[in-house]
Amino acid sequence: MNTSEMNDAQAAGLASAIIATAEAMGQEMNPGTAAIMAEDLSAYPVPVVRAALKACRFEVRGKLVMAEVLQRVQTSDGRPGKDEAWAIAMTSNDEFETVVLTDEIQLALAAAKPVLDAGDKVGARMAFISAYERLVGQAREDNKQVNWHVSIGFDANRRTQAITKAVQMQRIPQDRGQLYLADLSVAPVTEDGRAVVALITGEVARPSPKLRERLAAVKDSMLAMRKASAEEKTEQRILAANELADRRALLTRQAEQLEARSAAQ
Structure with missing residues (x-):
């Protein structure tokens, strides 16, 4: 019951x-x-x-x-409308973005992926919306609660922003948001870990000198990237494209697993 x-x-x-x-x-x-x-x-x-x-x-x-x-x-179940769902799905194309999405968004994106990969963004949007509305309708008919989950991107700052926003919008509980950030930090039990989690909890915490050195190193690395030669930038874009392909493949596998679980219920 x-x-x-x-x-x-x-x-x-x-x-x-x-x-x-x-x-x-x-x-x-x-x-x-x-x-x-x-x-x-x-x-x-x-x-x-x-x-x-x-x-x-x-x-x-x-x-x-x-x-x-x-x-x-x-419509009060917390599932986004079709336009917002499509915007969320498109955010996952950026491998640096952390995306918080529902099961239905992930499944609909997998259904639209072949059209999107073919370069037809308009057709992909139509395929996505058709699949999304069907999946949401079925979930609501089955009285299934919305399930939001996190797809982690490479940019650490964007991870914090995405998870914090999801907590503020009550898409994921605060305790889950803290766990996500703790898992993503290098040493969550240290003051550095608390400094990251404090972005959600509002607690006061300061990073250690070691963490500040690491952040400075990241900044220097970003400056070095800007000065990289055209050839190096091309190699970086190729690497990023490969990483994006790997991320899309992961999302597709997860969608297939969701479909298999749904079919088994």
Whole structure:
């Protein structure tokens, strides 16, 4: 049983709220009809359903029907819309970016990858959106909670920014965000590790002189790259392209594993 399911008293209270909402919209509703609607909505958290009823009172023109309530319940599950999902998917093309994405985004991106690799970005977007909407619809029909996970990029600063933003948007819990950053730091139990994690927690921490030396070395390395010859830059771009191909292959393998798990359920 889903832990978010309502008990009998909550379902009865919801049936009363449905009747009251219908009356507020100028409609008389049979208690039996309200009870059936409440039973169908009982798998969802009570606050989410009540928020959906409130939205119906303000937004729906006409009678209160199950489809209108369910639509608003499902769109509150935290899954991004198709346009935002596509933007997130495209961010994964940059091997330096750390991307926080859902299972559905990853699966849809794998479906659109052949078209994208062929150079047809418009066609890839259409294929992605078609697959994404189908996957999201199926997940919502199955009452499956959204699952956000992190695809790590090469830029350490962008990792911190991406994970911090995901925590702020409540896409991943704060404790998971701390664990991600701790795993990514070289020595998470040291003051240096705490200095990285402090970006999320807001705690005060200072990096050690050794870490400051490492950061200075990274800065010097970046300056050296800027002065590199055209031939070296070409080699670096080839290396980056190979790394991006490896990352895409990893995302594809993960998507195949997700599909296999979904098919087994």
